[in-house]
Amino acid sequence: MITLDRRRFLLGTGVSLGLPWLECMGEDARQTEPAKRLCAMYFGFGVGLPSADSAEGMWHWFPRGEGRDFTFTEVLKPLEPHRANVTVLGGLSHPNGRRMGGHDTADTFLTASFLNNRFLQNTVSIDQLAARAFEDKTRFTSLVLSTDGGVGEPTRSSTLSYDDKGRPVPALHQPQQIFDRFFGAGDADLVASQRRMKSTSGMLDRVLEDSRSLRGRLGTQDREKLDEYLESVRQIEERVQRSQRWIDIPRPELSDEDRKILKLDADDEAPKEFIRTMYDLIYLAFRTDSTRVATYQITNMADCSSKAARFPQLEGFKKTLHSLAHDWNKPGGAEELGRWDQFMAQQLAYFLDRLSGAREGNGSVLDNTIVLYGSSNSNTHENMNYPLVLAGGRELGFQHGRFLKFPEQVPLSNLFVTMLNRIGVPTDSFVDSTGEISEVTV
Amino acid sequence: MAVRNFAALLIAFLVARAVASAGPDFQKDVLPVLKSHCVSCHGEQQQKSGIRLDNLSTDLINDRAAAEDWQEVLNVLNSGQMPPEGEAQLTAEQHQTVTTWISATVAQAIEAGRETSGRVVLRRLNRLEYQNTMFDLLGLEMDYTRDLPPDSVSADGFANDGSALRMSAMQLEYYLDSARRALDRIIVTGAAPEVFDYEFTESKIDNWLGNAQRTTRLGRQQEFLCKMTDKYPEVGEFLVRVRLSAELKPEVGYPLLEVSVGYQPDTEILMSDFELVEIRSVEEQTLEFRGRIENFPLPVRGQGKFPGLVVRVRNRYTDGSPLPKEQTDQQRDYPDEPHLPTVTVKTVEFHGPVFDQWPPSLHRRILFDSDQRQSDEAGYVAEVLRRFMTRAFRRPVLESEVARMVDFHNSIRGEFPTLEETLRESLAMVLIQPDFLYHLEPAGSTKRHIENFELASRLSYFLWSTMPDETLIALAGKGVLSEPGVLAGEVDRLLADPRATRFVKTFTEQWLHLDYVDRVAVDREYYPAFEDSLKQHMRHETEEFFAELIRSDLSALNLLSSTFVMVNEPLARHYGISGVFGSQFRRVELSADAHRGGLLSQGSILLSNSTGADSHVVRRAVWIRDRLLNDPPSPPPPDTPPLDKTNPEFASLSVREQLEIHRQREACASCHRGIDPWGIALENYDAVGNWRSEIRRKVGGGFQTIPVKASDLLPGDQKIDGVDSLKEYLRTQRANEFAQSLVTRLATYAVGRRLELTDQATIDRLTKEFAADEYQIRGLIRNVVTSDLFLTK
Numbered sequence A: 001m002i003t004l005d006r007r008r009f010l011l012g013t014g015v016s017l018g019l020p021w022l023e024c025m026g027e028d029a030r031q032t033e034p035a036k037r038l039c040a041m042y043f044g045f046g047v048g049l050p051s052a053d054s055a056e057g058m059w060h061w062f063p064r065g066e067g068r069d070f071t072f073t074e075v076l077k078p079l080e081p082h083r084a085n086v087t088v089l090g091g092l093s094h095p096n097g098r099r100m101g102g103h104d105t106a107d108t109f110l111t112a113s114f115l116n117n118r119f120l121q122n123t124v125s126i127d128q129l130a131a132r133a134f135e136d137k138t139r140f141t142s143l144v145l146s147t148d149g150g151v152g153e154p155t156r157s158s159t160l161s162y163d164d165k166g167r168p169v170p171a172l173h174q175p176q177q178i179f180d181r182f183f184g185a186g187d188a189d190l191v192a193s194q195r196r197m198k199s200t201s202g203m204l205d206r207v208l209e210d211s212r213s214l215r216g217r218l219g220t221q222d223r224e225k226l227d228e229y230l231e232s233v234r235q236i237e238e239r240v241q242r243s244q245r246w247i248d249i250p251r252p253e254l255s256d257e258d259r260k261i262l263k264l265d266a267d268d269e270a271p272k273e274f275i276r277t278m279y280d281l282i283y284l285a286f287r288t289d290s291t292r293v294a295t296y297q298i299t300n301m302a303d304c305s306s307k308a309a310r311f312p313q314l315e316g317f318k319k320t321l322h323s324l325a326h327d328w329n330k331p332g333g334a335e336e337l338g339r340w341d342q343f344m345a346q347q348l349a350y351f352l353d354r355l356s357g358a359r360e361g362n363g364s365v366l367d368n369t370i371v372l373y374g375s376s377n378s379n380t381h382e383n384m385n386y387p388l389v390l391a392g393g394r395e396l397g398f399q400h401g402r403f404l405k406f407p408e409q410v411p412l413s414n415l416f417v418t419m420l421n422r423i424g425v426p427t428d429s430f431v432d433s434t435g436e437i438s439e440v441t442v
Numbered sequence B: 001m002a003v004r005n006f007a008a009l010l011i012a013f014l015v016a017r018a019v020a021s022a023g024p025d026f027q028k029d030v031l032p033v034l035k036s037h038c039v040s041c042h043g044e045q046q047q048k049s050g051i052r053l054d055n056l057s058t059d060l061i062n063d064r065a066a067a068e069d070w071q072e073v074l075n076v077l078n079s080g081q082m083p084p085e086g087e088a089q090l091t092a093e094q095h096q097t098v099t100t101w102i103s104a105t106v107a108q109a110i111e112a113g114r115e116t117s118g119r120v121v122l123r124r125l126n127r128l129e130y131q132n133t134m135f136d137l138l139g140l141e142m143d144y145t146r147d148l149p150p151d152s153v154s155a156d157g158f159a160n161d162g163s164a165l166r167m168s169a170m171q172l173e174y175y176l177d178s179a180r181r182a183l184d185r186i187i188v189t190g191a192a193p194e195v196f197d198y199e200f201t202e203s204k205i206d207n208w209l210g211n212a213q214r215t216t217r218l219g220r221q222q223e224f225l226c227k228m229t230d231k232y233p234e235v236g237e238f239l240v241r242v243r244l245s246a247e248l249k250p251e252v253g254y255p256l257l258e259v260s261v262g263y264q265p266d267t268e269i270l271m272s273d274f275e276l277v278e279i280r281s282v283e284e285q286t287l288e289f290r291g292r293i294e295n296f297p298l299p300v301r302g303q304g305k306f307p308g309l310v311v312r313v314r315n316r317y318t319d320g321s322p323l324p325k326e327q328t329d330q331q332r333d334y335p336d337e338p339h340l341p342t343v344t345v346k347t348v349e350f351h352g353p354v355f356d357q358w359p360p361s362l363h364r365r366i367l368f369d370s371d372q373r374q375s376d377e378a379g380y381v382a383e384v385l386r387r388f389m390t391r392a393f394r395r396p397v398l399e400s401e402v403a404r405m406v407d408f409h410n411s412i413r414g415e416f417p418t419l420e421e422t423l424r425e426s427l428a429m430v431l432i433q434p435d436f437l438y439h440l441e442p443a444g445s446t447k448r449h450i451e452n453f454e455l456a457s458r459l460s461y462f463l464w465s466t467m468p469d470e471t472l473i474a475l476a477g478k479g480v481l482s483e484p485g486v487l488a489g490e491v492d493r494l495l496a497d498p499r500a501t502r503f504v505k506t507f508t509e510q511w512l513h514l515d516y517v518d519r520v521a522v523d524r525e526y527y528p529a530f531e532d533s534l535k536q537h538m539r540h541e542t543e544e545f546f547a548e549l550i551r552s553d554l555s556a557l558n559l560l561s562s563t564f565v566m567v568n569e570p571l572a573r574h575y576g577i578s579g580v581f582g583s584q585f586r587r588v589e590l591s592a593d594a595h596r597g598g599l600l601s602q603g604s605i606l607l608s609n610s611t612g613a614d615s616h617v618v619r620r621a622v623w624i625r626d627r628l629l630n631d632p633p634s635p636p637p638p639d640t641p642p643l644d645k646t647n648p649e650f651a652s653l654s655v656r657e658q659l660e661i662h663r664q665r666e667a668c669a670s671c672h673r674g675i676d677p678w679g680i681a682l683e684n685y686d687a688v689g690n691w692r693s694e695i696r697r698k699v700g701g702g703f704q705t706i707p708v709k710a711s712d713l714l715p716g717d718q719k720i721d722g723v724d725s726l727k728e729y730l731r732t733q734r735a736n737e738f739a740q741s742l743v744t745r746l747a748t749y750a751v752g753r754r755l756e757l758t759d760q761a762t763i764d765r766l767t768k769e770f771a772a773d774e775y776q777i778r779g780l781i782r783n784v785v786t787s788d789l790f791l792t793k
Helices: A001-015 A019-029 A077-085 A126-131 A175-183 A188-216 A220-248 A258-262 A271-286 A307-314 A321-326 A333-357 A412-421 B002-022 B028-039 B065-076 B092-113 B127-138 B167-186 B359-368 B377-393 B399-413 B419-430 B452-463 B470-478 B484-495 B500-512 B514-519 B535-550 B570-573 B603-606 B617-628 B655-665 B668-670 B676-680 B723-731 B735-751 B755-770 B777-785
Strands: A037-042 A065-067 A069-071 A086-090 A141-148 A294-297 A369-374 A388-392 A400-407 B196-200 B224-230 B237-247 B257-265 B269-271 B285-292 B307-316 B344-354 B566-569 B588-591 B696-701 B701-707 B711-714 B718-721
Touching: A001 B285, A037 A126, A037 A271, A065 A400, A077 A086, A077 A333, A077 A388, A086 A294, A126 A294, A126 A412, A141 A175, A141 A271, A175 A271, A188 A220, A188 B167, A188 B399, A188 B419, A220 B167, A220 B359, A258 B755, A271 A294, A271 A333, A271 B696, A333 A369, A333 A388, B002 B570, B028 B092, B065 B092, B065 B755, B092 B755, B127 B167, B127 B500, B167 B359, B167 B452, B196 B224, B196 B588, B224 B344, B237 B257, B257 B285, B257 B500, B359 B377, B377 B399, B377 B419, B452 B470, B452 B484, B452 B500, B452 B735, B470 B484, B484 B500, B484 B777, B500 B535, B500 B735, B514 B535, B514 B603, B535 B566, B535 B570, B535 B603, B535 B777, B566 B570, B570 B755, B603 B617, B603 B668, B603 B755, B617 B655, B617 B735, B655 B668, B718 B723, B723 B735, B735 B755, B735 B777, B755 B777
Parallel strands: A037 A294, A037 A369, A086 A400, A141 A294
Antiparallel strands: A065 A069, A086 A388, A369 A388, B196 B344, B224 B307, B237 B285, B237 B344, B257 B269, B257 B307, B566 B588, B696 B701, B711 B718
16 A cells, blocks of 8 residues: 555656655555645736727637637637646636725735725635645645745735735745755745744643643642643644654655756746746646645736736837736737737646646646636726636546636635635635535536 | 621521521422422423423532522512512412522522632633733733634623633644744844934825825824835834924814824825824924834835835814815815814934844843853853743742753753844743743632732732732732732722723723624714714723722712713714813713713713614613623523514604514513613613604605603513613612622622622622722722632632
């Protein structure tokens, strides 16, 4: 049993690993199912939606037709080779977002929250819910990336992820740092937090020890209360120990081939290379089971203060992203924005190539990963009818090769509930959900 | 005095016991009476009010719930509530038999229970106590409870009940996280940071939202704005100094200075405000505002569209009149409002981080200056920990306890580069010990008197919601705190301290449910001019009223009716009381026809027991019976038919008339007869607590009015005609129930546990003393603190 799973693990990773890793993997590798994963990508400012019969009709972001009987327009044509791996979703949005400013909804793409202009307090994002559920299983609970890095400012966030208190999770944005953290010696933050983890462990040991004599000096009812405290200490200790064991386990080694592809010196001056490198890092983190949850905010809605806002210009377009998006309905505008979104779709296709190319279990890494790609504007300012692509997860029960349209009243959270349940995070409801979207699984 | 009372009690119990042995027999004498008169409603078929008598346990010593039920039976028999009117009544002899048996049996149970229950359960610091304790211990301003889950509230409604306060792994992790976060800020490493100093003389800013006029003379629509684009601190204490003068105007209030710090994330403004300061003098003056900059919203460097930290100064005073419109010819320009007071800002200074020396005093308070640090680090660390633990544990610590902590310190010392970083961990460990997080009072299986240090903590957490100060600890150290004279003196000292407002605020909130004010949304269609800020003033009114009773040693019966109110300008304007200017609460004597005074006329109580559009008769009635008289009506039975709102004729009736129809159904009548009249008497107050003679109701697109009828009959055919007559009735006929209710609530809050039958004798004695003392709350607090309730574990 264990041998088989080890082999499967080796087959899956395609890399050689040291023995200690495998020994410690024992507990996890004994699971019969491969990892279930969640990945979400976001772009800001929305897409062009020229009418089908206009001169620029082929630059409408959404496909033509419906159901299985659809054709990609020029924009998403790069996804044609992955037609069997993707579903395009139309009509969905967050009802809370519709009451917010046109450029304020990047923060809530994965949270469905309402940002009140007085407190600007967000709530937990679906990826962090999944991260919580999987926290024992991998070295890192999640990989949170964005082009701009950090957290940005409220309503102009540069991260998609929010913790259980609704606080932004800072995004990583330097390929070398991400690599060091996941596959190298670790970065300064990591060393500091490991130090504290070790000290926590010592603290808890001693608290338990000391409490033995204390317990003897208490009355019966007080003992019950102290036991509640001690049980809490024990639970934290177990958790810390589970996390701590990763410190002594060497990080996964990558093959020469992997290293050759990775361009760790990629910077945000070369968008195509940069985006692909970020996708490569997600792919490697998944394939080595270093984490099962990733988000990547490719572009955002921070406009002039954002590095990502210049991506189109760096790729030879004449305008910033914000201007491209604003001018979609001017003559030639739909084509220009459409070409940019086509560029983005090419990078997505590259990512799907990577994930689907790695075998794992009965399918590929992609088949065990549900990928959501999209924006929280349809046209710029419009917090409705999000342009969305759902990909992968066939082993999780997702069915593809369709363009599904939903009526306006269906909240996007319904899809989130389905996604969470399918990756093994039992979820009855999420924020404003009214049910599930079973259409993506039948 | 106390000894004599105790002796009297003891004799009473012995007598009761003697009676029990020779008294009525349950099977032979009592049960037949119950069967003939009670069981038809409280038996196998029906259990009205959830009481069943034919099989209720008579083993009151081991079945505490049954004992409580029997006590209730005794109460309703004695008060004549049962059997109900129209049913066969008990003969005098039967009555005597049943009540004698219950009294004696209950007394026996009390005696038996004396040694086993009625004890305080190991109690965790609640959120409020934890926040205050961390602040007092560390001196750092921080939201220590940011991530902690809300505390559970006991059945009595108090958030300091040891049995209700739970612990979980998540909670404990956040305690550790909170401690580390604070210690990271307090214990510094490395060289002193760069200090930034600014002085601004004009209101000037590029790219800022809003239409306020940017100028130095501040009325209602002007702002003083200044910005530090790049060079400002992100951690540490900072200081804003405002030099200003003011123009005051007659027959209006004073300027209210607001200082805020924050920034503009694109299309929003995110700022935190210092507490408002009322400017009561025209003279030039300089005000200082200190805070920790990390507690304020800070721009994210390199990512915002409008980088820079902004200080904003405003004058928040308004007389409630409509705002004048922007002058049409120019943007951000408004006509002068000569009748309103203004502030003229001369300079605004910003300094930060500010520290007396490096490392700052908070750091040195823990890592004190000593040559020992160099010569003998181990000895130094032991002394640092000993001092810190003594304060954190609120008692002297044993050398063995220090030694264990030092041992931990040594075990991790090698992992951390500096002593400072290691100590952050060792001190954090102190802050997750049960000795810090709980009110730890080791005790065996028998009840004991508490020690002096335990008493210091109990007293301090009761009246200040925080750890004892140096004086209390010193008195405990000398072993004299428990001396009655010293203890009474300390009660006075603690009550006179500003920290006693925490007791007033917390106790009144939890006793009177003042927080319900925030749960009611005021209907703007009915009250378009209502400002939500008034809700806070309403809560303060009740707190200030209670505080005034303590401060001036006034009778607690003023809570039922009084000839004065505590109001400030906005609230006085709301109530229609003229001549009150300024935001401070002060005592205002009432005219005879004011219809104010006492809790029942306070906005906080009236609004929180309303629908937000209209009064809510039943809610107000239940509040009186539950909160004031400690006699809550039973909750409605599960099959209660709701008021028929769909019937259009029914909708046009007043609530009072609707309830009358409701009461015509026998199923509803038995309860509602005892409930509704209490609330009907308050019908002259609308939802927001204003006096009315007509009830406005929205019908279709307009309003319909119905005259108020505020008279009704209380049980016992007591006629009540409006709020003034209700207050009179409460004060003259129900003072004892009210006093007992207040005593019970206060004692429950003081000891942090649910009171039980065994405590009844103490409560009765306290109530008697309270009445004899003309219902002075300060005296009551003193007596509670010196009672066996408070002094035993």
